[in-house]
Amino acid sequence: MSKQLMLGNAALARGLYEAGCAVASSYPGTPSTETTEEAAKFDEIYCEWAPNEKVAMEVAFGASMGGKRSFCAMKHVGLNVAADPLFTISYTGINAGMVICVADDAGMHSSQNEQDSRHYAIAAKVPMLEPADSAEALEFTKLAFELSEQFDTPVFIKMCTRVSHSQSIVETHERIVPPEKPYIKNIQKNVMMPGNAKKKHPLVEARTRAIAEYAETSPLNRIEWGDRKLGIITSSTSYQYVKEVFGADASVLKLGMVYPLPDKLIREFAAGVEELAVVEELDPVIENHCRLLGLNVKGKDILPLEDEYSQNMIAAAFGRNVPTGKKLDDAIPARPPVMCAGCPHRGMFYLLAKNKCTVFGDIGCYTLGATPPLCALDISTCMGASVSGIHGFNKALGKESEGKTVAVIGDSTFMHSGMTGLANIAYNQSNSTVIILDNSITGMTGHQQNPTTGYNIKGDPAGKIDLEALCRSMGFTRVRVVDPYDLAESEKVLKEELAADEPSVIISRRPCALLKYVKHNPPFIVDKDKCKNCKMCMKLGCPAISIHDGKAVIDKTLCLGCGVCKQLCKFGAISEQ
Amino acid sequence: METKNIMIVGVGGQGSLLASKLLGHLLLNYGHDVKVSEVHGMSQRGGSVVTYVRYGDKVYSPIIDKGEADFIVSFELLEAARWTEYLKPDGVIVTNTQQTDPMPVITGAMSYPENLVEKMRALGLNVDASDCLSLAAEAGSLKAVNIVLMGRLSKYFDFPVEDWKQAIRECVPAKFVEMNLKAFDLGRNH
Numbered sequence: 094m095s096k097q098l099m100l101g102n103a104a105l106a107r108g109l110y111e112a113g114c115a116v117a118s119s120y121p122g123t124p125s126t127e128t129t130e131e132a133a134k135f136d137e138i139y140c141e142w143a144p145n146e147k148v149a150m151e152v153a154f155g156a157s158m159g160g161k162r163s164f165c166a167m168k169h170v171g172l173n174v175a176a177d178p179l180f181t182i183s184y185t186g187i188n189a190g191m192v193i194c195v196a197d198d199a200g201m202h203s204s205q206n207e208q209d210s211r212h213y214a215i216a217a218k219v220p221m222l223e224p225a226d227s228a229e230a231l232e233f234t235k236l237a238f239e240l241s242e243q244f245d246t247p248v249f250i251k252m253c254t255r256v257s258h259s260q261s262i263v264e265t266h267e268r269i270v271p272p273e274k275p276y277i278k279n280i281q282k283n284v285m286m287p288g289n290a291k292k293k294h295p296l297v298e299a300r301t302r303a304i305a306e307y308a309e310t311s312p313l314n315r316i317e318w319g320d321r322k323l324g325i326i327t328s329s330t331s332y333q334y335v336k337e338v339f340g341a342d343a344s345v346l347k348l349g350m351v352y353p354l355p356d357k358l359i360r361e362f363a364a365g366v367e368e369l370a371v372v373e374e375l376d377p378v379i380e381n382h383c384r385l386l387g388l389n390v391k392g393k394d395i396l397p398l399e400d401e402y403s404q405n406m407i408a409a410a411f412g413r414n415v416p417t418g419k420k421l422d423d424a425i426p427a428r429p430p431v432m433c434a435g436c437p438h439r440g441m442f443y444l445l446a447k448n449k450c451t452v453f454g455d456i457g458c459y460t461l462g463a464t465p466p467l468c469a470l471d472i473s474t475c476m477g478a479s480v481s482g483i484h485g486f487n488k489a490l491g492k493e494s495e496g497k498t499v500a501v502i503g504d505s506t507f508m509h510s511g512m513t514g515l516a517n518i519a520y521n522q523s524n525s526t527v528i529i530l531d532n533s534i535t536g537m538t539g540h541q542q543n544p545t546t547g548y549n550i551k552g553d554p555a556g557k558i559d560l561e562a563l564c565r566s567m568g569f570t571r572v573r574v575v576d577p578y579d580l581a582e583s584e585k586v587l588k589e590e591l592a593a594d595e596p597s598v599i600i601s602r603r604p605c606a607l608l609k610y611v612k613h614n615p616p617f618i619v620d621k622d623k624c625k626n627c628k629m630c631m632k633l634g635c636p637a638i639s640i641h642d643g644k645a646v647i648d649k650t651l652c653l654g655c656g657v658c659k660q661l662c663k664f665g666a667i668s669e670q
Numbered sequence: 671m672e673t674k675n676i677m678i679v680g681v682g683g684q685g686s687l688l689a690s691k692l693l694g695h696l697l698l699n700y701g702h703d704v705k706v707s708e709v710h711g712m713s714q715r716g717g718s719v720v721t722y723v724r725y726g727d728k729v730y731s732p733i734i735d736k737g738e739a740d741f742i743v744s745f746e747l748l749e750a751a752r753w754t755e756y757l758k759p760d761g762v763i764v765t766n767t768q769q770t771d772p773m774p775v776i777t778g779a780m781s782y783p784e785n786l787v788e789k790m791r792a793l794g795l796n797v798d799a800s801d802c803l804s805l806a807a808e809a810g811s812l813k814a815v816n817i818v819l820m821g822r823l824s825k826y827f828d829f830p831v832e833d834w835k836q837a838i839r840e841c842v843p844a845k846f847v848e849m850n851l852k853a854f855d856l857g858r859n860h
Contacts (some may be wrong), residue, residue, distance in 0.1 A: 098694045098704055123710060202709070226705075226732075259732035260694060260706040330732065337730040405735040416737025418755035419793045423783040425752045428772035430682060430717030466777045539710065607715075631776065636716050639771045640778070648770070650803075650812055 099263045101256040104227035106131035108234025113270035116156035118149040121538040122168030123203035124257035125196035133550045145509040146171035150178045157191040160274040166194035169210045183217045184293040186245035189274045190238035196252040199374040200401035209375035214352035221249035221352040225332045227261040255330040305353035313349030324366025331372045337404040432461045434637040435606035435653030440577035442469040453479040457503040458536040466634045477510025487523040495524040505535035505543040519567040532605040564598045571597035580660045614654025619645045623666035630658040673726035675734045680745030682719045685816040690721045696837040697725040707732040751786045766802035809853035817850045821857020
């Protein structure tokens with residue numbers, strides 16, 4: 094047993110290890126990614142990156158059926174993709190324990206929406222535990238496996254950015270592997286066709302009632318009596334803010350299980366305090382439940398539905414004093430994330446903007462192509478939507494759009510859910526141009542391998558899907574590969590494929606500039622005498638280039654020598670050192 | 671003891687994770703309750719990033735709010751200016767004077783404010799500003815700015831120098847230890 098400072102996601106992974114988990118399959122997504130990355134450091138757990146969250150959840154289910162404890166992790170929007178198996182695995186139940194981590198991103202640090210995953214627990218009737226720090230992430234994960242087996246259900250561990258990505262102190266213990274549960278064929282339990290599913294549904298309802306009864310006395314939920322004028326029901330990171338603000342000045346019902354909720358415990362707590370409030374980020378899930386119980390409760394009338402909470406926000410909502418600081422009068426320019434210097438996506442986005450293309454974007458680093466000065470994306474919604482969306486756009490507009498519209502999608506996102514959209518283009522024949530931005534890694538989440546890279550989660554050689562062969566096998570005869578550092582050739586190919594009267598795929602291929610194996614050129618320099626301040630190079634939005642005293646300047650600490658700016662300079666002012 | 675709050679702010683990719691790891695190591699060794707809240711994911715590359723380090727007898731919230739920071743350690747001048755509201759009245763800003771233009775400045779939509787150190791001092795803020803990039807270069811790597819800053823920060827604590835150095839040895843790959851120890855000394859003694 095040892096005490097250490099551990100990231101919430103690493104603590105969850107430690108919980109997997111200690112609980113004897115044997116198989117983990119996930120798709121990376123901030124803030125969930127490190128759960129599986131950390132689990133992969135334990136040789137006792139087989140870990141993999143699946144092509145998407147639906148596959149990951151089904152792999153975990155298969156492993157559970159096989160008799161070993163299993164795990165899958167995803168971010169909140171990933172659960173949308175995995176919702177299909179989720180709702181039915183709830184009916185079949187499991188064999189060995191199965192735990193699903195879903196990590197929400199209130200505040201949208203790295204997400205396209207702010208959905209509240211607790212709705213899925215309610216809708217799919219799957220119990221959900223919600224740790225409030227790293228120690229709980231570890232303990233709750235172990236308990237989740239036990240509950241999974243006790244109640245024959247998958248169990249959610251719901252994380253959020255502040256729990257996933259905060260380090261706090263944990264105590265670690267030994268790994269205990271439970272006995273394997275032999276797989277036994279049971280068609281009534283495991284084949285969900287109508288006749289069997291009809292018999293299962295009442296069992297699912299009975300299970301939820303049994304878990305709710307368990308929740309009444311479970312150590313997961315606890316009352317911390319303080320001053321009884323105000324009682325606050327809370328969970329997750331909100332609990333920490335509440336304790337920070339109130340200490341013993343309020344009583345707290347701390348919920349570690351947010352579905353199903355303990356009605357009697359909530360009523361007992363409500364009866365013990367003069368005024369009742371719920372503090373929960375995003376939707377009023379606990380609050381609405383309290384209202385169903387007929388309780389008079391404060392909640393979203395004083396706290397927002399949007400964004401993450403903090404101690405000051407909660408203090409202000411309850412009319413308490415809030416510390417303040419001093420602010421400069423100057424307008425401080427924002428510093429949004431940018432495509433890195435040397436990013437291979439930049440050249441292609443420059444060409445798309447230059448050629449005034451309508452661009453269906455997707456989810457990855459390249460979503461940053463929408464930011465100034467490139468402003469090269471028109472639409473971005475969810476994983477894979479670029480490839481499906483362009484097909485609909487072109488079917489609606491025909492020749493009007495075909496010659497100037499493209500979809501852009503990264504290699505990992507293409508594997509995740511771009512392939513099915515491409516199959517639709519091949520099958521229903523729209524004259525669409527799809528650009529796969531192949532940087533040979535899953536970039537935005539921090540460099541995870543995927544089925545096109547040839548390496549597995551541990552960095553060992555693995556199967557490698559050939560993108561060109563895949564597209565050709567779908568029936569695309571026009572599959573071109575370009576190097577986005579070569580602007581002239583890339584533009585020639587782009588124009589040819591937009592003009593072609595059949596669908597085509599352009600693979601824009603160059604590894605992410607931040608990959609360790611990528612060798613960089615020395616930084617480029619600007620010849621001040623030749624620079625005419627025309628600002629052509631500034632159109633790239635490269636963070637290494639700025640204008641000082643009417644001349645372009647390249648920051649040598651940032652420039653990776655990609656040479657794209659040199660190709661734009663008409664005066665030959667930019668060169669290798 | 672009352673909870674102490676250290677914010678580490680900068681530009682994504684500058685190495686704030688190592689600085690927070692170092693502080694976490696050091697503070698845990700003293701038996702404090704510690705929480706460190708970080709920013710992960712490549713998407714923050716080049717963007718404004720903030721890391722919170724809190725320690726004391728019992729730490730609840732993992733984040734630091736306005737008016738709460740005892741120290742703001744900044745890798746870049748504009749970032750120091752961005753977060754002044756988070757400083758306590760008697761807090762200290764320890765900042766690198768390096769300037770990195772953010773995209774609105776690069777595109778010409780806005781300008782980089784001038785004389786930020788003087789303006790922050792004019793507000794009555796305690797600002798400890800130094801050219802940490804040059805000190806890092808002197809130590810042998812431009813990437814050692816984070817450890818130079820830790821050296822500067824260390825002056826405000828009573829912890830023995832050797833404890834800081836031990837934390838560096840525990841957090842940095844062996845082949846970079848000497849360089850980082852030099853960077854620490856340069857920051858501390860500058």
